[in-house]
Amino acid sequence: NAGVTQTPKFQVLKTGQSMTLQCAQDMNHNSMYWYRQDPGMGLRLIYYSASEGTTDKGEVPNGYNVSRLNKREFSLRLESAAPSQTSVYFCATQGLAGDEQYFGPGTRLTVT
Amino acid sequence: AQSVTQLGSHVSVSEGALVLLRCNYSSSVPPYLFWYVQYPNQGLQLLLKYTSAATLVKGINGFEAEFKKSETSFHLTKPSAHMSDAAEYFCAVSDGGTGGFKTIFGAGTRLFVKA
Numbered sequence: 344n345a346g347v348t349q350t351p352k353f354q355v356l357k358t359g360q361s362m363t364l365q366c367a368q369d370m371n372h373n374s375m376y377w378y379r380q381d382p383g384m385g386l387r388l389i390y391y392s393a394s395e396g397t398t399d400k401g402e403v404p405n406g407y408n409v410s411r412l413n414k415r416e417f418s419l420r421l422e423s424a425a426p427s428q429t430s431v432y433f434c435a436t437q438g439l440a441g442d443e444q445y446f447g448p449g450t451r452l453t454v455t
Numbered sequence: 456a457q458s459v460t461q462l463g464s465h466v467s468v469s470e471g472a473l474v475l476l477r478c479n480y481s482s483s484v485p486p487y488l489f490w491y492v493q494y495p496n497q498g499l500q501l502l503l504k505y506t507s508a509a510t511l512v513k514g515i516n517g518f519e520a521e522f523k524k525s526e527t528s529f530h531l532t533k534p535s536a537h538m539s540d541a542a543e544y545f546c547a548v549s550d551g552g553t554g555g556f557k558t559i560f561g562a563g564t565r566l567f568v569k570a
Contacts, residue, residue, distance in 0.1 A: 347498075383464060385545060385562040386499075401557070433498055441487040441506060441549060444558060446498030
């Protein structure tokens, strides 16, 4: 029972490169989220998926796309990376409305 | 719209002293409130949550928080700090799904514990 897993753990990109961050869960949760964490700003929601087949924008969606491949997997894609996207990215899941969220270990991304 | 304010980006206490981390929220509906802890290079993990069953909520590692509707507060306390409590703490509010299952996190308070 791995909970929420994220790959890769670390990544360095050059400006303009693309990449996909992967998230998988074995908790059978319907809702999945992508956040970015920057110093002094807490966690900001990028995109979320309330259930398989649906996705919605969060607070800071510009420059990102997502795909809810199935109930287990929720990926985040950067089409053309920018230095402003240097951050730590967390995936999270949630069972029912009002329940706590369960977080993955994070991906530390640097864009040069 | 929901929001969360954590007072103090850094709090420093001596080992054995009271820990008090402040959180105020705003929500148009009865909220679900959470405190999460983040240790270095890890994701967030739940400390405790308020879901209207009781105003005083006990969590893991000796932490507790009291929901005060009149003050729109949900401050986190621990009677005696331990070195292992040094971490970053996040207060969060959710409307339980009326806003699309979204949870709003505060900016975080980093707790330092001095020997």
